Amino acid sequence: MKNTKRYTIFLAGVVIAVVLAPSVAREIQGAGKLRIYFFNVGQGDAILIRTPHGEDIVIDGGPDRTALAKLGSTLPFFDRDIELAVVTHPHADHLAGLLEIGKRYGLREVWESGFFVGNDLEDAWNEQLRARSIAARVVRAGEVVSRDGVRLEVLAPFPENESNNPNDASVVIRLVYGETEVLLTGDVTAAVEEKLLAEWGNGLDADILKVGHHGSRDGSSREFLRAVSPETAVISVGENRYGHPAFRTMKHLEEAGATVYRTDRDGDVEFWSDGKQFWKR
Numbered sequence: 001m002k003n004t005k006r007y008t009i010f011l012a013g014v015v016i017a018v019v020l021a022p023s024v025a026r027e028i029q030g031a032g033k034l035r036i037y038f039f040n041v042g043q044g045d046a047i048l049i050r051t052p053h054g055e056d057i058v059i060d061g062g063p064d065r066t067a068l069a070k071l072g073s074t075l076p077f078f079d080r081d082i083e084l085a086v087v088t089h090p091h092a093d094h095l096a097g098l099l100e101i102g103k104r105y106g107l108r109e110v111w112e113s114g115f116f117v118g119n120d121l122e123d124a125w126n127e128q129l130r131a132r133s134i135a136a137r138v139v140r141a142g143e144v145v146s147r148d149g150v151r152l153e154v155l156a157p158f159p160e161n162e163s164n165n166p167n168d169a170s171v172v173i174r175l176v177y178g179e180t181e182v183l184l185t186g187d188v189t190a191a192v193e194e195k196l197l198a199e200w201g202n203g204l205d206a207d208i209l210k211v212g213h214h215g216s217r218d219g220s221s222r223e224f225l226r227a228v229s230p231e232t233a234v235i236s237v238g239e240n241r242y243g244h245p246a247f248r249t250m251k252h253l254e255e256a257g258a259t260v261y262r263t264d265r266d267g268d269v270e271f272w273s274d275g276k277q278f279w280k281r
Helices: 022-030 066-074 092-104 120-131 190-204 222-228 247-255
Strands: 005-011 014-020 034-038 046-050 056-061 084-086 110-112 144-147 150-156 172-177 180-184 208-210 232-235 259-262 269-273 278-280
Touching: 022 066, 046 066, 056 066, 056 092, 066 092, 084 092, 092 120, 150 190, 172 190, 190 222, 222 247, 247 259
Parallel strands: 056 084, 084 110, 180 208, 208 232, 232 259
Antiparallel strands: 005 014, 034 046, 034 269, 046 056, 144 150, 150 172, 172 180, 269 278
């Protein structure tokens, strides 16, 4: 059978062959580990975090139904709930796919930046939340939440954010699991990077960096990357007219010594952690 994995079980002298779907086999293999998936959704962001005991955190959903299909092939067929969904900011390449995910999965909790653009997509998202009696929570820098041994540190947006740019209102999260860290930066630009440096300094350190704004030239400064000191950087990017990722950004990442993965070239990028180290799957 294609796309299945066979397990042999010995029970009271009887050999039983059990054929499991890939998602279930992966769940057995990954039990007790933190798993992070950076999905290839074209020009957009869609991230799945699966905690050691199987809670699901989705950060952004990309521009269309692609992330929904990715969840369907990654999560066990019996898992129909997303414990936490985060909209880093309301641009379509981050929000549109979450609207599709919300049609098929139960959303237990929703975090938002509090920046509203007032378009049809945002209206549809808010109507979906109202129909399901989900109250989205606006988060701010300094909040810390622990879920299943995973610490989520909200580093931005700042309470005094006055930018009219939705990118700079992005929810920035530093995930800590044991001795391992991941920094997820939404679409923030260099202006917010400077504020993050001033506020958090060495507290930005992370093993894995989700590069801001699809590798745009308006972020990933040398100073910022020096503070983060990532071993690995992931750029969520697809075909685009903006020149992402920029040569300047790629040069800065090279100078920082980070191993770079790009979803447009590498496809889905998956990491596991045992709390002591990350490894790529």
